[in-house]
Structures are given as C-alpha cells and as structure tokens.
Amino acid sequence: MRYSTNLSTLKYKSSDLVEYWNNFDSVWFMCSIDHFGEKLEYIRQNVNDKKIWKNLERLIENNFKISITFVVSIYNIYYLDDFFQYLDNKGYLDKVFSIDPLYVFGETDSPAVLPDFAKKELIEKLNRDNKTAFYQSLFEQFPMLKDAVEGLPKFIYEDCKISFEDFLSRVYSFDSIYGKDIKRTFPWLARVIDKFENEKTKL
Numbered sequence: 612m613r614y615s616t617n618l619s620t621l622k623y624k625s626s627d628l629v630e631y632w633n634n635f636d637s638v639w640f641m642c643s644i645d646h647f648g649e650k651l652e653y654i655r656q657n658v659n660d661k662k663i664w665k666n667l668e669r670l671i672e673n674n675f676k677i678s679i680t681f682v683v684s685i686y687n688i689y690y691l692d693d694f695f696q697y698l699d700n701k702g703y704l705d706k707v708f709s710i711d712p713l714y715v716f717g718e719t720d721s722p723a724v725l726p727d728f729a730k731k732e733l734i735e736k737l738n739r740d741n742k743t744a745f746y747q748s749l750f751e752q753f754p755m756l757k758d759a760v761e762g763l764p765k766f767i768y769e770d771c772k773i774s775f776e777d778f779l780s781r782v783y784s785f786d787s788i789y790g791k792d793i794k795r796t797f798p799w800l801a802r803v804i805d806k807f808e809n810e811k812t813k814l
Contacts, residue, residue: 615641615680618666619658629673639676639708642667646687647697653796654686656789667703677707683763684715685722685778689733689799691760692740695749704752712759714766723771724778729803734764775807 612635621628632638644663645654652660670677679698681687687694698704715721722733740746741761750757782793794801 612637613639613641615643617643617655617658618663618670621666621669629669632675633673637676639678640670641678641680641711642670643680643682645681645684646690646694649796650687650690653791653793654682654684664701671703671706678709678711679703679707680711680713682713682715683722683766684720685724686720686797686800688722688763688767689736689797691737692743692746696745699745699749704749710749710753710756712756718771718773719778719781721769721771721773722767723769724773724775725767725803726775726807728806730767734767737763776811779804779807 612632643655644667645651647664648660651663652658667677681694683691695704695710698707698710704710718724722730725733737760746760750760786792794804
C-alpha cells in the first residue's frame with residue numbers, strides 16, 4: 612500500500628492505524644512536510660509541528676518505507692537549506708527512502724510572483740547552497756533531489772499572471788483572519804516586502 616499523508620493523525624476514530632498497517636508486507640508513506648516549526652504551521656493551516664514529527668518517528672520505529680515530500684513555494688524556497696539541515700540533525704536523512712520536492716500547485720504561492728530583485732537574490736542563494744559540501748553529500752544520497760533543486764531557477768522565472776501586489780493583498784487578508792504574520796514567520800520575505808513597498812511609495 613502507498614499513502615500520501617500530512618501525518619496529522621495515525622488514528623481513525625478510536626483505532627490505531629499503525630496496528631493495521633503492520634499486517635501488510637509493504638506500506639510506503641509519502642509524508643507531506645514542507646518545513647518545521649512555525650514555518651510549517653504557517654504553510655499548512657491547522658497542522659501541529661510537534662505532532663507531525665512525533666508521528667513520523669512512530670512510522671520510522673515500525674520500519675515502514677518513508678518518503679518526505681515537500682511543496683516548494685514562495686514561503687519555504689529560501690529556507691530549503693534550513694529544512695534539509697533539520698532533517699539531517701534529527702537523523703531522518705538516513706531513515707527515509709527519498710526526499711521529493713513538488714512544485715507548488717497553481718500560481719498563487721509560486722516563487723514566480725516575487726519581484727525581480729528578490730528572484731535574483733533567491734537564485735544567488737540557491738546557487739551558493741548547491742555548492743556546499745552538505746548539499747553535495749545530500750545530492751549523492753538522493754540523486755533525484757539534485758535534479759529538482761538545480762532546476763528551481765527555471766521554476767522561479769516561470770510566467771506568472773499573479774503580481775506580487777496581488778499576493779500581498781491575499782496574504783494580509785489571511786493573516787488577519789487566522790492571526791498569523793508572514794513577516795514574523797519568514798524574515799527574508801519580510802525584507803522583500805518592505806523593499807517592495809518602500810519602492811512603490813517612491814513612484
């Protein structure tokens with residue numbers, strides 16, 4: 612069996628699903644985890660960071676096949692190195708079958724909405740990260756991850772009908788509703804937003 616899950620729960624009503632899964636010869640979990648901590652909880656509404664990792668640990672303890680899939684979006688693309696380092700520090704890189712990036716679905720949260728100065732800065736950072744010893748080791752362990760990460764600049768410069776201003780309008784509205792703060796959670800985006808808005812006021 613193969614599951615795609617955000618790991619919010621390992622139960623169905625009062626039933627412990629792990630006990631059922633252990634009756635099968637092969638179960639493969641595609642675990643959708645886009646980051647960790649406050650960033651994860653911002654990206655995925657109503658997700659609890661501690662619970663997600665606790666559930667992942669339980670799957671690992673039961674020797675299931677596990678892949679970590681993450682959606683690359685405007686929110687986490689600048690922080691991929693932090694995410695990979697977190698997985699390494701926790702020992703997960705040696706316990707999972709693969710690390711699989713997925714490109715964001717639709718244009719709404721795509722890094723393609725970023726202003727040009729931010730795209731340039733982002734690609735420079737990604738290129739620096741790709742040359743580090745840590746990334747080279749990561750790519751050797753997960754060859755398909757290498758192709759996906761090195762292909763991100765093309766993704767960043769895809770045609771996009773949504774403007775950065777449209778993105779901000781939507782985000783500010785959602786932050787107000789859900790009591791979140793994009794600037795507090797994503798410091799790099801905060802700098803991008805401030806520069807964009809300051810330049811806009813000069814026009």
